[in-house]
Amino acid sequence: MRFALTEEQLSFGAAIDALLGPADVAGACRGWAAGETADGLRLWGRLAELGVPGLRVPEEFGGTGSTPLDLAVVCERLGYHGVPGPYLESVALAPALPIDAAVLTELAKGTARVSVAAPPHSPFAVDADAATHRYLLTGRTLASARVERSLTSIDPTRRLALLAPVEVVGVAGAHVLDEVVLAAAAWLVGAGQRLLDETVGHVTARRQFGRPIGEFQAVKHALADVRVGLDFARPLVRGAAHALGSGAAGTRDVPAAKVLAGQAAYRAARTALQLHGAIGYTRELDLSRWILRVRALIGAWGTPAHHRARVLDGPAGS
Template sequence: MKFVPTAEQADFARTLDAVLSATDVVSATRAWAEGDTAAGLDLWGKLAEQGVPALLVPEDADGMGATPVELVIAMVALGRHAVPGPWVESAAYLPRALGDTAALGAIAEGTPATVAVAPQVPYALDGEVAEQVYAVVDGVLRSATATSSVTSVDAARRLATVEAGDAVASADLDRAFDTAVLATAAQVYGAGERLLEEAVAYVKQRRQFGREIGSYQAIKHQLADVRIALDFVRPLLDGAALADGTATFSRDVSAAKVAANEAAYLASRVALQVHGAIGYTAELDLSLWILKVRALVGAWGTTTFHRARVLEALVAGEGAA
């Protein structure tokens, strides 16, 4: 089956790419990693104007009431440009977890929010930056307070432990979790696409022994393997988005996360290898995507966790005719 975006969805993707391409996202991400969130929050505002945090917020809470298809489009763009901030939490999980109309309205208008969902998400991303902080404890959504910072392999992912407070009105937490998994898979896929793009551009300009290194078959084959792996991910993302609300949604988002993890991790390894020694330097922007992929691979459930979910669904005959 071939998934083709509508004209409106294609326009949305182009608009987001134009906004992000016109912004120095790399500088904003590096500053965010050092604790200076001004540029990142300014970018958050620009993306809020495009409706990104409002995509899944119900229309009666002043959201767009869109589908996960639009969410995937947005998250791929955020991953491709290495945009910092708790986007999965604000735009994917909380719009489907919260039952508080006022809180949802604030998120739709551009208020950053975050959540910890133990055991798969033990820490709240950017808990010290978000204006709304929540935690799921024993299946109950509660307000929370960020207490202390936790180091991440990706410095731009500023994690925090949280102290849970009172229970708040909630909706479907299981569906919210699956939606966040889908959003994370889309982000890691977008980062993988950017890594491949950077690797291809580099091998076309780097010369050794009198010729571009991209002309060597060994390098061509590695890049082709990455291209094939990434090409298998997008249909799984789109298929999972279209499965929203069905019995196979959990299985499908887990399958997409496994494929995205493996393809993006392969992209990071190949990109690092073709760049040679310079690829190991933090000064090279490539490091932003390599570290983001490494962190996102384990975010919202590890590959092992999601493989187990797919296996469980298949053994149970989920979705069988």
């Protein structure tokens, strides 16, 4: 199977980079963590102009009806830039849910933001206070929901909430969470790559004993291990996207991608923290945004243990 991206997918990823690269994403994240969502919502609106929220919304509702591989490409770039907001739930999960057509149309326009809790694997809703629509998925039963109480997350840009059901709106498919698990895996790869890039820049500039610390063999080996991990995880994520695109619901590829992406991103986070030294622990350094997001996403939409069990229990040949 050929995992290379098409020119269109590469161009879409480059367009996201061109939009978010010069933007003050760090400032938007700091504001979002403090409950000031204006800058983050402006970023949401600009990404909506590129068609990001409507990526998986069918064309009849104003979306682009793109493939799971397109979703993986976009989420990797969003993870690389570390944008705040319920993108995983809105872009990847909401179009797969049995929700009203009007909500899908709003998603495609970029005027809707969806937050979803799905206990036990994702018991709390992310950014429910900034969402326009909230849902609680219990088993396969989907209900509209309201915020019962707010909670804190290890990642301050992911504000959590416990939801209470209001009204049943439909019954979801058996493998409705596959796409959001795929999206989380792609996001982890993007975050891991950003941590690697930031660390390479740091060890190139930081000097000890008259030399950049990046010239020391131990540092080179640590960074090489991170690179190898990410290079193994990325094609597995794309392979999982191909499997979903071919209609392989419940495929082992999706949980396997989530596990390996989490491992690769966690290694990137640990290495980045170690090689940055004491400044890596500070909230003032933007590095912490990706470190904390990685730690939060590793357990989001299913723990590594849950997904390893899915791989073991998956249908033969999947």
